[in-house]
Amino acid sequence: MALVEDTNRFTVSRRVYFDPTVHKAELERVFRRSWMFVAHESEIPSPGDYVTRVLGTDPVIVVRDEQGAVQVLLNTCRHRGTPLCRASMGNSSHFRCSYHGWTYANTGDLRGVTFQVDVYGKDFDKARFGLYRARTETTHGLVFATWNPDAAPIADELGPMTYYLQAIFGKLDEGYEVMGPPVQSRMPCSWKSETENLSGDGYHTPVAHQSAFTMGLFARPEDLTAFGDVPSKRFPGRVVDCGNGHTIRIQHLPVVAKKPLYLGYPEELWPEITRNLAPGQVDMQSRLSVTHGTIFPNFSFLENFKTGTDGPGSMCRYIRLTLKVPIAADRTQLLWWHLVPKAASEAWKAESQRAYVRTNGAAGMFEVDDGENFIGVAEAHRGRVALDGAYELVGGLHQPRAEGLEWPGDVVDADRSEHTIRAWMRRWQDLMDVAT
């Protein structure tokens, strides 16, 4: 019996999350095969800029080489395995090993071998000893890499998800930049918990985040009446299965207006947003309450509109990226980035950061409550009995497909659905079935 059974009672074994044997297998079958996010290109704008990250479970250097190309290099010397970079970030044209001094260009090519003739003779072929390189592609500012030489190009991998990434990351003339390096934290939970939550779980919000509703962090009708008619209190939403386990949820504010409303962004940016997007993408971005999604396996994005984070009447948007690095089945390292429009004023960036750190930042109120659930789920699986159980992921199986939209992918016309978690689990099961 498969761990994930795609039947009319879509079942997922709890071993998928917390069985160490399953976790060991997925490190090979999922993390050695998939495209994974490693950095935002604004982190390494100039030749020589580098950051150290983890690709799957392996430490890597993400560096812009002297020709301007992004390289993702395994952070271990080809000679005796010593790490070449120890810092979180820096700038260097070369990496020199601290043990015997082998020196590499920031393309990964071996350039210098200490006492080369003395130790290796005259015929040593340096070309055979470049640093191990991952395949790398950048799309919409997001740098992805994979250890899989046979992986499809990233555009083929992402498919319809590209349309939504364009709407989020491609809507500004000057694009987005990181406020700074990622916050890094560790939590005793499964890497899948936040991943599947952000794939499109709008079901948990009214319960897990009820205190945020009470505190006015979700827009109330009186926050919106200045911008248009507010015929209902209900926030309409949809979820999309883009294939290959990539999914997104899009929720709108209950406001009706004659022109696009990019609430939370500086109004001087509004015309270029409309100009840069197709009509269906404008419809997605206008009146946006929140959108979030997951790029399989372990990368998620969130664009959020929040009110009341900086006193009454305040409203702002922010984009967050999160990467979930598996440490063990029940232990996860999270990386958290905050993105802001490059063209926004410093005052706006600071305001966006306040909204972000107080809500969806690593120390934000939403994360305090989500973390409680994610950690709690892991604690509930310390024993044996829970592992024998299975989830029936049938939420939203009856929900209708959305009609007449420009939006690509399998779009369900419902805000509270398990449509996206099923899509993620299907991809996971496909990869786990493949013999290595």
Next chain:
Amino acid sequence: MTAPARAVRWTAPTQSGPPADGVTHAEVAAFLAYEAEALDSHQFERWAELVDDAFTYRVPVPVLQDNVSSPGYDTGSLLLDEDKTSIIQLWFGRFGEDIYEFAWGDHPPVRMRHFVTNVRVRTSDTPDMLDVRANVRVHMVRQTMQKGELVAERFDRVRRTPDGLRLLSRFAVLDDLVLEAPQLRVML
């Protein structure tokens, strides 16, 4: 090796004045101990009385740079950015009667214990304003089992008023690069 050019938005306040006298040191150390007591025992109103209305609290994102003169944090981005109003409304407000039941991550609250040491008090150019550095360790226990701690250096500004000392700002620099405490929403 050099670091990439990065935005400089927030840095620890420069505290270069001459050391204050011993009595002032003792007075400030006691003030910080009572402030920590108010936090650890959920005496939110008492804490608010010790804090100036213009209070700001910032914790920068820790980062490891290959540069001996690096401050150990990013000068462009923050983990926490709060003021007195946001702390009272969005932090303490979670313990209010109508909210606490659904403030899941604070219910039951993470038990926190502040250890404040190495208090250094310097006088400043502004009369009645003291520059205070201190080391802080916050030990935490969530529910029955999960433990953790955060260690930081504080850069505080403390104002002397007719009603006593008041905390005007706090900038806390974390030692940890990978944060592993049960809760990161913490007044260090």
